[in-house]
Amino acid sequence: MCGIIVVLAGGGLASSDVTAAVEVLRPRGPDGTGVWTSASGRAVLGHTRLAVVDPAGSAQPISDESGDTTIVVNGEFYDYQRIRRDLARTGHPCRTGGDGEIALRLYRRDGHRALSELRGEFAFALWDERRGELFAARDRFGVKPLFYAERDGRLYLSSEIKALLACGVPAKWDLAAYAAHLQMALPPDRTLFAGVRQLPPGCYLVAGRDGVKIHRYWDLDYPTTEELAEHRTPDALAEHVAEVRSALDEAVRVRTVADVPLACHLSGGVDSSGMTALAARHAPVSGFTVGFPDTALDESPIAARTAARLGLPLHRVGIEPADVAAHLVATLRAGEMVQENSHGVARFLHSAAIRAGGFKVALAGEGGDELFAGYPQSQRDLALSRDPGALDRARAGYRKLSGFGAPRHLRSTLDRLGFLPNWLTQRYLTVVAPSRPLLRREFADLLDGTDACGPLLDQSRSQLEGRPPLHQSSYLFAKGRLANYLLAAERLDAANAVEVRLPYLDHHLFTTARTAALSWYAPEGCTKHVLREAVREELSEEVYTGGKRGFFAPPAAAGSGLLELLRDLTGDSSMRDNPFYEPGAVRRLLDEVGDQSADRAAGNDRLLHLVAGTSLLTTEFGMTADAGQTVGGSSD
Missing domain, CATH: 3.60.20.10 (Aminohydrolase, N-terminal nucleophile (Ntn) domain)
Structure with missing residues (x-):
């Protein structure tokens, strides 16, 4: 770093x-x-x-x-x-x-x-x-x-x-x-x-x-549907698992080469547990895990059992609700990017603890879900890839959606792909649609005229044509959300002088993993099957049989100080100068959230973070507004 x-x-x-x-x-x-x-x-x-x-x-x-x-x-x-x-x-x-x-x-x-x-x-x-x-x-x-x-x-x-x-x-x-x-x-x-x-x-x-x-000079190149349908021997899955095991072990090994002590991000899931176990085979490592007061989201007990099984020291980094508002400005400044939940603050404090513990280098598990279709939305795209009937039924539903006036970027995607990646649909339902009542009219008009999907789809035609829906969706996610949001965590680590290395995002490993047959991703509902089997001997039964355990920080709406921070912002220049959100609409949302139960208020967590992030970035960097070239507009 x-x-x-x-x-x-x-x-x-x-x-x-x-x-x-x-x-x-x-x-x-x-x-x-x-x-x-x-x-x-x-x-x-x-x-x-x-x-x-x-x-x-x-x-x-x-x-x-x-x-x-x-x-x-x-x-x-x-x-x-x-x-x-x-x-x-x-x-x-x-x-x-x-x-x-x-x-x-x-x-x-x-x-x-x-x-x-x-x-x-x-x-x-x-x-x-x-x-x-x-x-x-x-x-x-x-x-x-x-x-x-x-x-x-x-x-x-x-x-x-x-x-x-x-x-x-x-x-x-x-x-x-x-x-x-x-x-x-x-x-x-x-x-x-x-x-x-x-x-x-x-x-x-x-x-x-x-x-x-x-x-x-390089691009993700998934196999075509025709290539995936080629005859495979009865031993093909076992051979593929062995190849993935070897490629992952090598990706981990080369990332343990350093002249300073090594740390590993360790949670309760397959990705980080398998990676940490492999790293420990090649070099002395120490684990760091994030702990939350909410026991439903706290994976530190599982991480502790994994660390004990591997004989590793483990450091628990406790994150309290009040930390969100307290460290949000520092996180936003470091990341130069909006945050959509409390994960950013948790990552920022996690890296600070790693550095304070005397470490400059850490290995982490980002990329495992992208590579092995671990997200719930990936499983839905996988189902469309494996069942022509399901894809036909989905397309009938898409036609109805278009008839009801689907937004431009979704129509654009349907026209080019013939289906909607599930993560893109979820983003519309959880971000775009709920945001509209909060937007300034001028920005709402700009949003209506934007097509974030069309240009990327056109530029990527050769990488998308002939691929099954799962791989088309995975390609677009890697080019969009992964590269331009999730991996922005690099700047949060860098602000604390910590270099985080990502074995799952190794192009040699990708070349091996990409050849998996569609039926191998989740046989009998077992997600990330190839990865689980590749690191089976490294995992406890608890982790091996566990479901997806992404890094889920608790919602910030309750007890975090975020609501109080936003109420203060609506009364000063931070909100007045925010070119995206209308202060009066934000105040009404805050009143509604304040009267809601914790579970219901959590549904607004992403909106609250987007409003807070854009307002604080406006103030922190003294940002003014520039419309910029419309994405997917007539000038593109």
Whole structure:
């Protein structure tokens, strides 16, 4: 985990151009800073370091012998020792002992094709003085962020939007991007900040005399329905389970390589329990689990039994209801993103506890549900994939929905896919529809004219055609909610100087897991069957037979101080300047929630967090409004 900042211009740049940004990025990398300026004055690269591999060496920026090529890296490249040996054998030896330099040497040997060799969670930027060109890239799933903006003839890139703001980029809401977030997710290249773009996952950026160009180097590639229907031997499932076990074990093993102690996120579910058990086979690890007062949501007792079974120390991080309001501003500022429940605050405090416990690196289980269809909505898409009759009945229902005036983005999806991914329907029912009474009229009109789905569907046609509904839905979820909301937790960890590594989001593991027959995902209703069997010997019977245990923080409506915070906000500039929500409508909602039972009030938890988040971000960053380019509008 590190922070990077790059400024590119026609000339005249100096190290002072990134001084403010480097200071903003210090929480990501408290162990050292470095700045490099090109001889031509066209590029400045800054870096803040969290030293987890080769702590005594490998300071960045790193240059080659000539000084013409220089790189800054955020994240980790795994299996780097093997690549270092191969580079030395082919005449491109590394001078440092860490992993970051391999991207520089691979680039000098292979150019942009170097990306095919890199495995891990990363974002980097490399300046090539000879070519007068900047080369930047982001990992395949989008674990590590990379933002950029153009202003006054300069290009800025950074790990955080705050660093771009420190360079003078204005803080403005992209109203159209927020509308897309409500419907589905941020578009792959947009942020909530107008004029601030993100490099999409699996893409690289080239900036030079021809401007800024974006290219894709990798994409999720699910098998077609025809390929999945190919004949399989009676032993095929057992063979697949063994292959997944091997690939997962390797994905975990390479992520235990570090020169600092390792922690593991441990809950009561299969994903984190299996991952932690495998990690313990390769290195000493300590578990960290979140505990809640609500026993129905508190998984720490199961985590404690798992840790005892594995012989691991376990740290329980207690989260109280009052922590939500107390730490919400810090969480929002760190994440540069709205939060839709209390999970964000819990994650922020969890990482703070990991760091306070003396750890810089942790492994976590994100990606397991995406890879093995663990979500309830994935199971519904799976049912449509396996039963043509169910799909036909669903399509009849969709036609009725269209007749009743379905919103534009859902009609767009139906037109292109012939079905509605269940997670997208649920988002409409739980976010878009309940939000409408709260919206300012101007933003409600913008939301009506937005189609967050159409552009992504059109861009992804080759990856969607011929795939079963489950894989079409999984692809869209990975490109939307996973990359542009769930993985934003990276910034919450980074604010506490903790690097979180995600073995389930390993592209080699994906290549293996993607070939599963549809019948293997949940035979006889046993979800994530392949994963359960792959780690069966690592799990207790309690975890092996347990249902899905996602990270569910208690609703914030009751006893958290969130209602009181929102009532205060409705009376000051935070709500008056909020371009999305009408203060009077919010006050009426707060009165209703205050009179409701705790269970009923919990149904409004997401709305309350969205209102609070947009209001507090408006104040925290001094954001004004910019309509932005309509997503899926006539200009797209």
